[in-house]
Structure formats: C-alpha cells, structure tokens
Amino acid sequence: MPSRVSKSIFCNQVGYLTGGDKRFWIRAREAQPFALRTPEGQAVFAGMTKPVGGDWQAGNFTALRVPGIYLLTVGPLEARIHVHRRAYRDVLEAMVRFFDYQLCGVALPEEEAGPWAHGPCHTSDARVLGAEHAVACPGGWHDAGDYGKYTVPAAKAVADLLLAHEYFPGALAHVRPMRSVHRAPHLPPALEVAREEIVWLLTMQDPATGGVYHKVTTPSFPRLDTRPEDDTAPLVLSPVSYAATATFCAAMAHAALVYRAHDPTLASRCADAAQRAYAWLSEHEMRPFRNPAGILTGEYGDRELRDELLWASSAMLRMTGDPGWARVCEPLLDLDLPWELGWADVALYGVMEYLRAPSAAVSEDVRSRVKGRLLRELDALAAMAESHPFGIPMRDEDFIWGSNMVLLNRAMAFLLAEGVGIPHPAARTVAQRSADYLLGANPLGQCYVTGFGQRPVRHPHHRPSAADDVDDPVPGMVVGGPNRNLQDEIAHARLSGRPAMEAYLDHQDSYSTNEVAVYWNSPAVFVIAGLLEARER
Ligand SMILES: [Ca+2]
Ligand SMILES: [Ca+2]
Ligand SMILES: [Zn+2]
Missing domain, CATH: 2.60.40.10 (Immunoglobulins)
Incomplete structure (x- = not known):
C-alpha cells in the first residue's frame, strides 16, 4: 500500500x-x-x-x-x-455564548447577536399530551439543530456548566454572555447563562406530582430552513418519565448548592424541586421513555436507569450532607454501570457528586473503592490515548454519533478527577490533545467549532443558521464530528469506506455528523476552561 x-x-x-x-x-x-x-x-x-x-x-x-x-x-x-498565554479565550467565550444563541422565547437583539438576531419564538403554552390542559414552559435553550427542548440532555448541559464554574471560575470570569437578554441579576458568566435553562427546567415539573415532563416539542421536526420565530406548530409536552425526573432531580440539587451564594431565591426553589422530584422517583418504577404515538422528535430513550438514580441520590447526598442518602448511593456505586458523562450513561456524574459530598456523610471504605475504580478507568483511557496517533483516548469504535462529545467527556473525566485529589499523570496531556483534535489536529484538518480556525465548520445542521440569509453560521458551535455508522443519507452516499476518524461531512443535511447540541458544547466549555485555568494561574 x-x-x-x-x-x-x-x-x-x-x-x-x-x-x-x-x-x-x-x-x-x-x-x-x-x-x-x-x-x-x-x-x-x-x-x-x-x-x-x-x-x-x-x-x-x-x-x-x-x-x-x-x-x-x-x-x-x-x-x-x-x-x-490566553490562546483559547475567544473560542471559550464563543462556546459559552452559543447557549445564549440557543435561547428560546426571547428576542435576540442585534447589539448582542449581530447578524444572527431574531424575534421571540415558541411563546405559546404547551398542551399536555393526553390531558386537557396546557402549561407555560417558555425559555430555556433549543436542544440542538432543532427547536425541541428535552429534559434529559438539558440536565447534562446544565451540570457541565455548573461544574465548569465550580472548577474553573478564573478562566470563565472573562466571558461576556449576552447580558441584555438575561433576566438574571448579573452572576458569574456560566451561572448567568445556565440560569436560563434552570428556570425553564423548573417549569417542566408537574406541580401536582413532582414528576418531570420528558420534553416539549412540536409533534415533528420543522423543515431545516425554518427560522425559530416561524416554527409555529403547536407545542406538546410528552409524558413525565423516570429519566427526566431523575436527571432533573440531580441537576436541581447541584444547582441548589452552586447558586446558594449567588441567587438564594433560585437555590431554594431548586432544592424544593429536587426534593419533590426524588419523592416521585421513590414512588415509581424505572420505566424507559418511548415516543408516544404521533410524536416524532428526538426520543432520548434509555433502558438503563439505575445510573440516573445514582446521580439523583448522590446529588441529594451532596446537597443535604445527610448520611441517609449515602446508604442509597453506595449499593449503586458497586454495580457494573459504565462510569460515563453521556446524556444516557450518567453514572460518573453520580460518582463525582459522591466524592464531593461531606466526608462525614459517606463511608471511607466505599470512597476509597470508588477512587480505586476511577483511577483504573482513567488508566484504561490513558492507555487508549497513548496508542492513538493524535494522543486522544478514542478507539475506532468510539467514532459514533456525537463522537466529539465522547472525546470531550473523556477529557473532562480526567479533569474532574484531578479536582477531587485524583490527579492522573496523563490528565493534562489528554485534555490538551483533545482540544488539539477538536480545533484542527485531526486527519481532516477540520476545526470542529464554527467561526474558528483556518478550516472552520461552514454548514452545520442547525436550523437558525440554515434558515437565515447570513453566510457564516452562528459562531462557537461544536458539531458532532466523525460517525463511522453513517446514519444519514448524504453521509452514507459520500463517506462509505472512509476510516472512522474521517467519516465526517461539512454539509447541513448530514445531521449524523454535522449537527450541533447544547450538551456537546458543554463538555467543550469545561475542557477548554480547564486548559486556560491551569495556564492563567
Ligand atoms: Ca442511563
Ligand atoms: Ca446561514
Ligand atoms: Zn424557540
């Protein structure tokens, strides 16, 4: 050859x-x-x-x-x-401002959003599927290239931003969000931005039961060239689900702690909401969510829900400091669940909350076992990185839908561990290599963030960017990246036979390689902030 x-x-x-x-x-x-x-x-x-x-x-x-x-x-x-010295400051700011570009229900004025300004969208109430009444659930972020708002991935994105604030406040301090579109008192940037999603999430909890609706969407996706304010199909709330209620509970308990010093009113609303969501979990079986008949938007379905229970329980443990919660967490920590930071595999969020809980509330024995397993997991990722030409903790089979998130989540795991006194020797190298790969050091020479690099993404699968008359897409968006499974028509037609790391197409129709998502940007924010924080100190 x-x-x-x-x-x-x-x-x-x-x-x-x-x-x-x-x-x-x-x-x-x-x-x-x-x-x-x-x-x-x-x-x-x-x-x-x-x-x-x-x-x-x-x-x-x-x-x-x-x-x-x-x-x-x-x-x-x-x-x-x-x-x-601050090489990533602008890209970090753009990646945070992406969340503001995804805001729903408010106008984005030109002085904040530049040529990507638009009017308010999705302002009507949403009908509860199978019921007679409607609920107001405005605000929050459009999830991805579509306009749906989904509780499960929202919880991941919020958790990542809260963690970025807790771990790397210095690197984020320089970021300027779209101040005039936020109702909030001015908060540290990541908290000001995340607050919008938290306030929306609170509207997704059914006040009667404490359960949380899985998503609010139109029945099916609008055409790709639909502007947000022109997407006027009726909004529907899909039923309450276990996954939504558990991940909501975890994110709210986390938020209750983090906002305590900045916005005590919000913090106490979050604490109450988390308690009520947990009460719902205790009374319901772990049943996976399936799209109801007539609802064709993203399902975010997940069959394994014990990791969601682990995350909710350990977030309650950390929030309350009550050892009663540790007794719920500890058996779940011993299960053979994947310790990851995905929207479906959330156990590592639970592990991190457990490790950061007040030490008097947890078993020293379990804590040291957990640390041991975490180190072994990081060793395995470090070995993958060591044998990868680009030094990233990825194998061919990891280049799936949203592979950039897979990579960033793994880099994030190293930095999370470092912050709780488990500094893996490869942590900083893996984080730097992952950023290098994301920003152009890959076999396609492709910078996977819109608006940055000599070869930026130009045609993301992102409705606002596809529908407006601006050439450049909204900046600061991390796209999904190579996907060896070629799960859309154009990727299948154009990329068959390509190596896994090259199975990517900068085309707006390639939703399986070139869509954007709030929970792909969020681990990128964490990792890039982590690199900057270490160097600015
Ligand atoms: Ca799960
Ligand atoms: Ca455009
Ligand atoms: Zn909207």
Missing part, C-alpha cells in the same frame, strides 16, 4: 498556550526536519518529527515558550502557528 503523504500540516488552528504542550502532525513514513520562524524570517525553533503510529509523525515544539505568530515549515509544507 503506498503511504499517504501529507498535503498539509495538522495542528491546533486556534493556537497553543505559551506554557503548554505543543504538537503538530503530518503523514509521513520517515522522520522529517521542521522549523519555526517569525514572520520576519528569524528562526526560533528546529526539530525532527517522531513516528506516532499508523503513517503519522508528530513534531513537538513545547520548548518554544515565547508568545507570537510563527511560520512552521516541514519540507514544502507550511502552517501558521499562534502561541499565546
């Missing part, structure tokens, strides 16, 4: 932190000399690439610690390299 020779250099197109680890990649069998020069032609660094697996070579220029813009050359290939 002839080896594929690089036509370009693959690097982090947004930049490298001055004090951080710095690498680029090329396709080549043999080691190649490389050099970095200033725009004036002064040589500042020279080195040789090293093989990193497959037909890939990587060049390491970590030792270059002078901020600036450089020209990197490898033989005839060239790339512009940006080294800056």
Whole structure:
C-alpha cells in the first residue's frame, strides 16, 4: 500500500498556550526536519518529527515558550502557528455564548447577536399530551439543530456548566454572555447563562406530582430552513418519565448548592424541586421513555436507569450532607454501570457528586473503592490515548454519533478527577490533545467549532443558521464530528469506506455528523476552561 503523504500540516488552528504542550502532525513514513520562524524570517525553533503510529509523525515544539505568530515549515509544507498565554479565550467565550444563541422565547437583539438576531419564538403554552390542559414552559435553550427542548440532555448541559464554574471560575470570569437578554441579576458568566435553562427546567415539573415532563416539542421536526420565530406548530409536552425526573432531580440539587451564594431565591426553589422530584422517583418504577404515538422528535430513550438514580441520590447526598442518602448511593456505586458523562450513561456524574459530598456523610471504605475504580478507568483511557496517533483516548469504535462529545467527556473525566485529589499523570496531556483534535489536529484538518480556525465548520445542521440569509453560521458551535455508522443519507452516499476518524461531512443535511447540541458544547466549555485555568494561574 503506498503511504499517504501529507498535503498539509495538522495542528491546533486556534493556537497553543505559551506554557503548554505543543504538537503538530503530518503523514509521513520517515522522520522529517521542521522549523519555526517569525514572520520576519528569524528562526526560533528546529526539530525532527517522531513516528506516532499508523503513517503519522508528530513534531513537538513545547520548548518554544515565547508568545507570537510563527511560520512552521516541514519540507514544502507550511502552517501558521499562534502561541499565546490566553490562546483559547475567544473560542471559550464563543462556546459559552452559543447557549445564549440557543435561547428560546426571547428576542435576540442585534447589539448582542449581530447578524444572527431574531424575534421571540415558541411563546405559546404547551398542551399536555393526553390531558386537557396546557402549561407555560417558555425559555430555556433549543436542544440542538432543532427547536425541541428535552429534559434529559438539558440536565447534562446544565451540570457541565455548573461544574465548569465550580472548577474553573478564573478562566470563565472573562466571558461576556449576552447580558441584555438575561433576566438574571448579573452572576458569574456560566451561572448567568445556565440560569436560563434552570428556570425553564423548573417549569417542566408537574406541580401536582413532582414528576418531570420528558420534553416539549412540536409533534415533528420543522423543515431545516425554518427560522425559530416561524416554527409555529403547536407545542406538546410528552409524558413525565423516570429519566427526566431523575436527571432533573440531580441537576436541581447541584444547582441548589452552586447558586446558594449567588441567587438564594433560585437555590431554594431548586432544592424544593429536587426534593419533590426524588419523592416521585421513590414512588415509581424505572420505566424507559418511548415516543408516544404521533410524536416524532428526538426520543432520548434509555433502558438503563439505575445510573440516573445514582446521580439523583448522590446529588441529594451532596446537597443535604445527610448520611441517609449515602446508604442509597453506595449499593449503586458497586454495580457494573459504565462510569460515563453521556446524556444516557450518567453514572460518573453520580460518582463525582459522591466524592464531593461531606466526608462525614459517606463511608471511607466505599470512597476509597470508588477512587480505586476511577483511577483504573482513567488508566484504561490513558492507555487508549497513548496508542492513538493524535494522543486522544478514542478507539475506532468510539467514532459514533456525537463522537466529539465522547472525546470531550473523556477529557473532562480526567479533569474532574484531578479536582477531587485524583490527579492522573496523563490528565493534562489528554485534555490538551483533545482540544488539539477538536480545533484542527485531526486527519481532516477540520476545526470542529464554527467561526474558528483556518478550516472552520461552514454548514452545520442547525436550523437558525440554515434558515437565515447570513453566510457564516452562528459562531462557537461544536458539531458532532466523525460517525463511522453513517446514519444519514448524504453521509452514507459520500463517506462509505472512509476510516472512522474521517467519516465526517461539512454539509447541513448530514445531521449524523454535522449537527450541533447544547450538551456537546458543554463538555467543550469545561475542557477548554480547564486548559486556560491551569495556564492563567
Ligand atoms: Ca442511563
Ligand atoms: Ca446561514
Ligand atoms: Zn424557540
């Protein structure tokens, strides 16, 4: 097989932190000399690439610690390299502002949203499916490229933003949300932004039972070229579900703690809502949600619900400090559930809440067992990263729908563990490599964030961007990324036979590789904030 020779250099197109680890990649069998020069032609660094697996070579220029813009050359290939102490500040801000762009029910004025301004949308009440009455549930974020609002993924996105605030407040302090569209008193940026979703989530709880509606959507997706304010089909609340009630309970208990110092009124509403949701859980069976007849929007179905119960219970434990909750959590911690941060596999959120609960409330024995398993899980991810040419904790089979989230969740797991005194030696390298991959250091040379990099995503599956008359898509959106299962027509037609990491198409019809979602941006915010925080300290 002839080896594929690089036509370009693959690097982090947004930049490298001055004090951080710095690498680029090329396709080549043999080691190649490389050099970095200033725009004036002064040589500042020279080195040789090293093989990193497959037909890939990587060049390491970590030792270059002078901020600036450089020209990197490898033989005839060239790339512009940006080294800056706050290299990710703008992309972090844009990724946070994406949540404001997804706001429902309010107008986005031009002075905040620029050319992507639009009028208020989805302002009517929603009919409760199978009942006579309607409920007002305005606000919150459109989930993804569609206009639905779904409780389960909303809980993940909120949790990620709250965690980003708790872990990395310094990196987020510079972010400027769309202040004039927020009703809130001004709060730290991630909390101001997340508050919109929390206030909406509170409207999704049935006041009569404490159960939480699974989603509010139109019966089916509108056409891709529908502007938010033109999507006027009737809104329907799908039934209360176990998954929605449990993940709501967890996010509300988490919010009750985090907002206590900033917005005590909201915090106490969240605490009450979490208590009432938990009471509903105790009285109901774990039954998976299925789309009711006539509802064709995203199902967010999940058969395994013990991890949702773990997350809810450990969030209650941390919120209350009451050891009674630990006795509910501990048997669930011993189950063989996947410890992940997905919207369906949420056990790792529960694990982290347990580890951060007041130590007097938990068993020292269980805590040390949990730490042991967490370290073993991170070891396995670190081994994957070690054997991956781009240094990311991914195998071919992990490039599924939303693979960028899979990667970012894994990087996030390392940083979460680090913050509770389990610093894995690979944590920072994995986080940096994951950011490098997301921002252009991948075999397609694709920056997977709209509005950033030399090769940004131009045609995301995102209704507001597809329907407006602006060329550029809304900035700061993380797209799903390569999906080896080619689950839409155009991906199937154009990408068959591609390697997993290259099964991506920048086309608005490729919803299985190029959609956006609030819960894909949220782990990106966490990881990028984590990288910035370490370097700004
Ligand atoms: Ca689950
Ligand atoms: Ca457009
Ligand atoms: Zn809307």
